[in-house]
Amino acid sequence: MLQILLGALMLGLLWAVMTIGIYITYRILGIADLTVEGSIAMGAAIAASCIYSGVNPYLATLLALLGGMAAGLCTGLLHTRLKIPALLSGILTMIALYSINLRILGKANVSLLRMDTVYTNFMKMSFTNNAVFTKLGVTHLIPVIILGMIIVFGIITILYWFFGTEIGCSIRATGDNPQMSRAQGINTNNMIIIGLVISNGLVAVSGALIAQQQSFADIQMGTGSIVIGLASVIIGEVLFSKRSFFIRLVSLVLGAITYRVIIALVLKMGMPANDLKLFTAITVAVALSLPEFGSYLRPITKSIKGGASGAIRKQSL
Amino acid sequence: MLSVSRVYKTFNIGTVNEKTALKNICLHLTKGDFVTLIGGNGSGKSTLLNCIAGVHDVDDGSITIDGVDVTKIPEHKRAGILGRVFQDPMVGTAANMGIEENLALAYRRGKKRTFKWGISSKERELYKEMLSQLDLGLENRLSDKVGLLSGGQRQALTLLMATLNKPKLLLLDEHTAALDPKTAAKVLKLSDHFITEGSLTTLMVTHNMRDAIKYGNRLIMMHEGRILLDIKDEAKQKLTVEDLLQRFGRASGEEFTSDRALLA
Numbered sequence: 037m038l039q040i041l042l043g044a045l046m047l048g049l050l051w052a053v054m055t056i057g058i059y060i061t062y063r064i065l066g067i068a069d070l071t072v073e074g075s076i077a078m079g080a081a082i083a084a085s086c087i088y089s090g091v092n093p094y095l096a097t098l099l100a101l102l103g104g105m106a107a108g109l110c111t112g113l114l115h116t117r118l119k120i121p122a123l124l125s126g127i128l129t130m131i132a133l134y135s136i137n138l139r140i141l142g143k144a145n146v147s148l149l150r151m152d153t154v155y156t157n158f159m160k161m162s163f164t165n166n167a168v169f170t171k172l173g174v175t176h177l178i179p180v181i182i183l184g185m186i187i188v189f190g191i192i193t194i195l196y197w198f199f200g201t202e203i204g205c206s207i208r209a210t211g212d213n214p215q216m217s218r219a220q221g222i223n224t225n226n227m228i229i230i231g232l233v234i235s236n237g238l239v240a241v242s243g244a245l246i247a248q249q250q251s252f253a254d255i256q257m258g259t260g261s262i263v264i265g266l267a268s269v270i271i272g273e274v275l276f277s278k279r280s281f282f283i284r285l286v287s288l289v290l291g292a293i294t295y296r297v298i299i300a301l302v303l304k305m306g307m308p309a310n311d312l313k314l315f316t317a318i319t320v321a322v323a324l325s326l327p328e329f330g331s332y333l334r335p336i337t338k339s340i341k342g343g344a345s346g347a348i349r350k351q352s353l
Numbered sequence: 354m355l356s357v358s359r360v361y362k363t364f365n366i367g368t369v370n371e372k373t374a375l376k377n378i379c380l381h382l383t384k385g386d387f388v389t390l391i392g393g394n395g396s397g398k399s400t401l402l403n404c405i406a407g408v409h410d411v412d413d414g415s416i417t418i419d420g421v422d423v424t425k426i427p428e429h430k431r432a433g434i435l436g437r438v439f440q441d442p443m444v445g446t447a448a449n450m451g452i453e454e455n456l457a458l459a460y461r462r463g464k465k466r467t468f469k470w471g472i473s474s475k476e477r478e479l480y481k482e483m484l485s486q487l488d489l490g491l492e493n494r495l496s497d498k499v500g501l502l503s504g505g506q507r508q509a510l511t512l513l514m515a516t517l518n519k520p521k522l523l524l525l526d527e528h529t530a531a532l533d534p535k536t537a538a539k540v541l542k543l544s545d546h547f548i549t550e551g552s553l554t555t556l557m558v559t560h561n562m563r564d565a566i567k568y569g570n571r572l573i574m575m576h577e578g579r580i581l582l583d584i585k586d587e588a589k590q591k592l593t594v595e596d597l598l599q600r601f602g603r604a605s606g607e608e609f610t611s612d613r614a615l616l617a
Contacts, residue, residue, distance in 0.1 A: 198468075202461060205450075205471035209458050212447035219406070219445070220514070221432035221462040 042177045044300040048293030049184030050245045051264065055272070055292040056191060056285065057238030058265035064199075065211040065231045067115075070126035070262055074133025075107040075236040077258035079243030081140040084253030088146055093154045097244045104240020105233045107133060112229030130258075137255055145254040153248035155179045180249050187245070191238065192285045198234075199281060207231050239265075260313050263320050268292040270323040354554040355382040355405065355522055360414035362400055374400040376578040378414070382522075387548055387555045389565040392575035398558045399440075401575070402526050405556070407431040419521045433463020436515030436553075438508065438528040438544075445511030448500035452491060452510065455499055456480045459514035483513055487543065505536035509543060516547045523548065525557040529564075541568070562594045572597075576605050 054076060061069035079100035086096035107129055114125035138144070158179030169175045198204045209217045210227040217224050239261075247253040272291020276283070299316075303309060362375040374397045382388060392398045403409050405416055407428035415424045423431050439445050446455050457472040457480075477495060484492040487509045491502075499507060508528060515523060525544060529537035545568055548555050559565050565572055572589050574582040574597070581604045584592060602608055 200471050201468045202466040202471050203468060205454060205458060206466055208450060209447045209454075212449045213444070215439075215444050216447055217458075218429045219432055219435075219437045219439075220458045221429050221464075222458070222466075223429045 039173055039177075040300050040304060041297065042174050042181065044296035045293055046177050046180045046184060046249070047246075048296035049181060049188055049289070050242060050249060051268065051296065052184075052188050052242075052289040052292035053191060053245065054239045054242035054261065055265050055268040055288045056188075056195065057235040057242065058262065059269050059285075059288050060195075060231055060235040060238070062266065062269060063211075064208055065228060067122040067228070067232075068126070068262070069111065069232060069235065070123065071107055071111045071129045071133075071232070071236055072126075072239045072262050072265060073258040073260075074130040074137065075104040075239045075258075076243035076246075076261045077137050077253075077255060078103050078107055078133050078140070079240030080247035080253035080257055081137045081146075081243075081255070082240070083244035084146040084148055084247050085140050085142065087148055087151050087153065087248070093152055093156070093248065097154055097241060097248075100240045100244035101237045104243075105237040107240070108232035108234070108236030109229060111236070112232040115232075116225035116228055134255070141253060141255060144256075145252055148248060148251045148253070151251075153251075154245070155183055155248060158183050184245070187241075188289055192282070192289070195285060196282050203227075203230070260316065263313075263316050264295065267316055267320045267323065268295045270320065271295055271298075274323065274326075354384045354386070354419055355380070355556070356417040357381075357401070357405065358415055358417075360401075360404060360416065361412045362397075362404055362409060363412055366412075374578055375404065375411075378578075378580060380573070380580065382554055382556065384554055385552045386571055387553075387569035388557065388571045388573055389569040390556060390558045390573050390575065391560070391562060391565040392581075395577075396575040397578040398575050399526055402524050402556065402558055405522070406435060406437055406524055434521040436517075436520030436523040438511045438515050438523075438525045440527040440530050442504040442507040442511070442531055445514070446499045446507050449498060451496045452484070452499055452502075453477060453480055453495040455510065456483075456514060456517065459517045462518065483517070484510075487513060503536075505532050505540060508532060508536075508540050512540065512544055512547065516551060516553065519551055519553065521554065523553045523555040523557075525555065527558050527560060530560055544568075562597055566592050566594065566597065574601060576601070576607075581605055 054072065058069070058072060061067045061072075082100040082103045083093070083096045086099055087093050091099075110132075111122075111125045111129045114120045114128060115122045120128070159176075161179070169178055199208060206217065206222045207227045207230060209220070210222060210224045211231070214224045217227070243257070246257070268291040269288060270291070271294050272287040272289075273284075275294060276287035276290050298319075299312065302315065303312075307315065357378055357380040360375055360378040361373075363371060363373045365371050378397075378401060380401075390398050390401070400409065404411050405418075407423065407426065407430075411424060415422055417423065418431070418434055421434075437445075447458070450458075453472055453476075457476060460476060480495065481492045484495075489506055489509060491506065491510065499510065502510065512528070528544070529540050532540060541564060544557070547553070555569070557569065566589070570586055570589065572582070572584045572592065573580055582597075582600055
């Protein structure tokens with residue numbers, strides 16, 4: 037059980053990087069950006085093929101970041117300069133990335149078994165090899181969790197700073213009210229592009245970290261990632277406070293971890309792995325429609341509380 | 354200060370919905386002018402304001418603000434020398450950001466935005482002081498989300514944001530039309546206060562004839578995309594609603610039929 041939970045924690049931390057990226061487009065800019073399906077696979081592809089050809093894993097992850105940023109830039113330009121709707125721009129880049137990722141990988145998947153990854157250095161550290169961890173069978177998880185925590189904490193800190201700066205505030209304002217932003221002298225097109233670039237950069241880093249953890253990159257690994265990201269964002273918002281911006285960022289990480297814990301538990305309870313994407317889609321659909329359900333339920337609870345008179349009054353209207 | 358010369362604007366050119374909104378508009382405002390702009394629905398007054406602000410490109414003609422030809426300059430770059438308040442109170446402010454954050458965005462209008470912190474503690478004092486002028490108690494709610502404020506409060510805040518760093522030209526687009534009469538009167542009074550205090554060059558669109566007559570030193574009436582009447586200084590001081598209706602009838606050969614303008 038501990039193994040399962042720690043495994044979920046580990047995956048949650050790696051996917052949290054992507055969740056934060058999706059939060060930037062979905063919540064801050066108000067765009068459902070489908071580029072992420074391509075850019076997560078792109079991050080994995082870049083990292084895997086670089087590491088495979090002997091590039092330093094840290095450098096490979098950095099290159100994945102740049103690749104994801106380029107993908108975001110592409111979507112941003114399609115949307116702001118060519119005036120293609122945001123959703124369609126994302127889909128176009130996503131489809132284009134499928135071919136590009138195949139070119140990067142050279143084939144449908146690349147294995148990284150017995151290659152040095154960003155986690156290797158942490159595995160060599162003596163404290164992760166101590167008897168307690170070995171006995172629990174989690175030796176391979178601890179280095180990933182440690183590095184994942186460092187990266188996630190670093191990203192949160194940087195983003196917290198960034199969205200407090202003048203440029204960061206302009207991006208938030210653009211997502212909130214573009215008309216007002218332009219009236220306040222903000223170049224909303226550039227702000228949308230910056231947001232998409234940062235978001236997809238993070239998503240690609242997430243892809244690179246996941247590929248190195250699972251020791252392979254696969255051309256299909258992006259499928260459904262936007263839904264997983266949205267599920268994590270929503271779980272984070274529902275379960276944890278959404279007061280200050282810092283707490284929001286932390287809640288995204290907790291949301292991503294919770295999502296992985298839920299998945300691990302339903303799999304443990306015997307749900308076939310093939311049904312996972314269906315389960316995720318239903319979870320997100322339910323979570324997204326909660327406000328709507330609320331408005332259906334409210335009159336019912338009201339009439340229950342108000343008793344018969346409430347119901348009659350309603351009929352007479 | 355503002356010079357609009359021979360401006361034309363047609364929407365949906367080449368379709369059945371083609372609509373000429375502005376026909377050969379020429380308008381010159383001198384520094385310190387407070388112009389009220391009145392006209393029926395579809396007369397082109399909002400289009401004129403939006404063309405000046407850069408929301409719409411003009412088809413022909415040119416617009417110069419303070420000696421700079423802005424005809425080809427995009428909206429967000431023009432914003433640096435403009436202050437704008439819109440008809441819809443929801444449009445002028447960012448609902449999910451705090452009062453102080455909104456003011457900070459406005460404070461940086463026309464300045465280069467950098468990686469400096471988005472709001473400084475020195476500014477907060479300034480904002481507090483300015484908000485207390487509104488007399489709405491907002492000075493104690495600096496970090497509250499703007500979405501929590503009422504329409505009137507939001508419009509007052511937008512007005513403060515628009516006048517924060519003394520714009521070369523203030524554009525008010527029926528900014529009291531969506532408010533209840535009492536709040537509208539208060540916001541209008543506040544506008545007048547800011548305009549007179551800062552001697553701001555202002556173009557105010559209104560539906561309300563009485564307001565158009567009461568405020569400002571010059572009144573312009575538009576009809577079907579043209580400027581019909583332009584009444585200045587002493588002539589404007591003596592103006593009454595009846596005069597205005599009569600002169601409109603004589604100039605246009607029609608009767609003025611905007612109930613909203615007459616009943617307000």
